[in-house]
Amino acid sequence: MSVMSKDRICIIGLGYVGLPLGVAFAEKYDVVGFDIIQERIDELALNHDRTLEVEDELLESVKDNIHYTTDIEEIRECNIFIITVPTPIDKSSRPDLSPLIKSSETVSKVLKKDDLVIYESTVYPGVTEDVCVPVLEEGSGLRFNQDFFVGYSPERINPGDKHHTVKNILKVTSGSTPEIATKVDELYKTIITAGTHLASSIKVAEASKVIENTQRDVNIALINELALIFDQMGIDTNEVIEAAATKWNFIKLSPGLVGGHCIGVDPYYLTFKAEELGYKPNLILSSRQINNGMSKYIAEKTIKKMIMAGKTIKGSKVLIMGVTFKEDCPDMRNSKVLDIYKELKDFGADIDVYDPWPEENEARDYYLESVVEDPLASSQKYDAIIVAVGHSQFKEWTMEDYEKVSSGAPITIDVKNVIPQPTWRL
Structure with a gap:
């Protein structure tokens, strides 16, 4: 045939x-x-x-x-x-x-x-x-x-x-x-x-696909866990990665949120089948737990930095830049930025979201608070700014831009290593 x-x-x-x-x-x-x-x-x-x-x-x-x-x-x-x-x-x-x-x-x-x-x-x-x-x-x-x-x-x-x-x-x-x-x-x-x-065989092909994203999820989980450790030590994780990457066989990855319809989902298909067969896939499940916990960690770090700056959390104004699951893409499925949003809402913060990629109505379907078109064109001032997604447009922002939209000295939280001099960087 x-x-x-x-x-x-x-x-x-x-x-x-x-x-x-x-x-x-x-x-x-x-x-x-x-x-x-x-x-x-x-x-x-x-x-x-x-x-x-x-x-x-x-x-x-x-x-x-x-x-x-x-x-x-x-x-x-x-x-x-x-x-x-x-x-x-x-x-x-x-x-x-x-x-x-x-x-x-x-x-x-x-x-x-x-x-x-x-x-x-x-x-x-x-x-x-x-x-x-x-x-x-x-x-x-x-x-x-x-x-x-x-x-x-x-x-x-x-x-x-x-x-x-x-x-x-x-x-x-x-x-x-x-x-x-x-x-x-x-x-x-x-x-x-x-x-x-x-x-x-078909089963070999099926397995090959599900382990592609599982491997990447586990690797990112390691980098995320290292980022949590180095944060406690007061060491810049990105500087550590740059140094370690000078060795030829080091796998260079960056810490961050793991969302979307593949990496954050596919490992559960493999773990489901493994557990059905009586095997406990501890490494894969632990990696999922680490990656799923990053949003909460980032939100709590934001709150701590605001408190240290003398900000009142209840009623504070926070801008989240980027709501898609990855950079330069309108796809919002399983975006872990939503978890940051929910955590901050639970603390009583008032949140605006800004993302030039998805259609505005789609963003509103996910986020009940204000979706802003361009913070730089607005008079609104923010107590904290979180750059959660590394869109190319955000990489063009200068410190003067962050100062312009901030209420007092900028409190900037950099999840994707795009802010020149952030208050805190993952």
């Missing part, structure tokens, strides 16, 4: 992962983009992507080869379905597979003989074959690996990164049979210029 130009591809889920992938395939194939949110479909029909992952000009260039819809009947003629929906966690930090299951149910209603379903969502090993395949079988009445086939090729999208885009990130591929694995690999090779890596 080889890749053919007559293949018609359906992308299920048109978010940060699905849209760039669909646009890439639309340069060579006939593509249907399916999403359950009509507002998203309407926006893409006008060649605009609010996530800013795909430029309007690129959407315009492929508009004749990609059709966006919420109507399941319009995906019935596709023979390759690629599912790119989120895999979040619930309030107890357990995997929430409902988006994946519902998407599989949708595809099962239009699945035909010899169709191929490829999953890109991050999961623990076994989900594709043990959870998704039974849903496909039950809904379609077809038999796995006889009537239809599946593949797994984990997404590696890095939101906001204009250098590591879908085409130039090497892709891991896999399939439910050797023949299907080859087809999946050949399919992605038609659009991925960086090349592919064909894994020996």
Whole structure:
């Protein structure tokens, strides 16, 4: 079974992962983009992507080869379905597979003989074959690996990164049979210029993805714990890292908040499966605890610095600069800045948030206090300023700018190492 130009591809889920992938395939194939949110479909029909992952000009260039819809009947003629929906966690930090299951149910209603379903969502090993395949079988009445086939090729999208885009990130591929694995690999090779890596099984591919972000989470947790230790010692962590990085095999990372839809979520998928099998993944869970505690530490440090400066906390005015989960990106999902906000609110502070990246209405959905457009253009003065995200716009601020928006001597809290002379730096 080889890749053919007559293949018609359906992308299920048109978010940060699905849209760039669909646009890439639309340069060579006939593509249907399916999403359950009509507002998203309407926006893409006008060649605009609010996530800013795909430029309007690129959407315009492929508009004749990609059709966006919420109507399941319009995906019935596709023979390759690629599912790119989120895999979040619930309030107890357990995997929430409902988006994946519902998407599989949708595809099962239009699945035909010899169709191929490829999953890109991050999961623990076994989900594709043990959870998704039974849903496909039950809904379609077809038999796995006889009537239809599946593949797994984990997404590696890095939101906001204009250098590591879908085409130039090497892709891991896999399939439910050797023949299907080859087809999946050949399919992605038609659009991925960086090349592919064909894994020996779907479970190996699933595991490879979930440990990518788990490893990074653990590494950042080490740096965050070192930052907490060095803060107690009165040592600048960033200076320590710069010195240590002069050794060739030192992994240079910076302390900070760990949020978003990947690094702060994916480890829980692996720990869930490990604990289900009777193994306690202490290192991974401890790393999650450290990283989840950083927001509280930063908020408490802010309060201490304000008290030392003679500020009254209840009713004080605090500006938080940056509310997305990472720099130069409008994505606010699982942003740990919200936890700083909540902690400061609990202390009685009055908070403004400023972020030029997300749409204002989206920011208001997350933050009930005032969302300001430009503090430098306002007469409002602040008792403390927290730079929580390293947006490029914030790196242009000078000490004079911080003085301008401060009530008295500036109290500046630098989470991302962007303030020239902060009161306190993580």
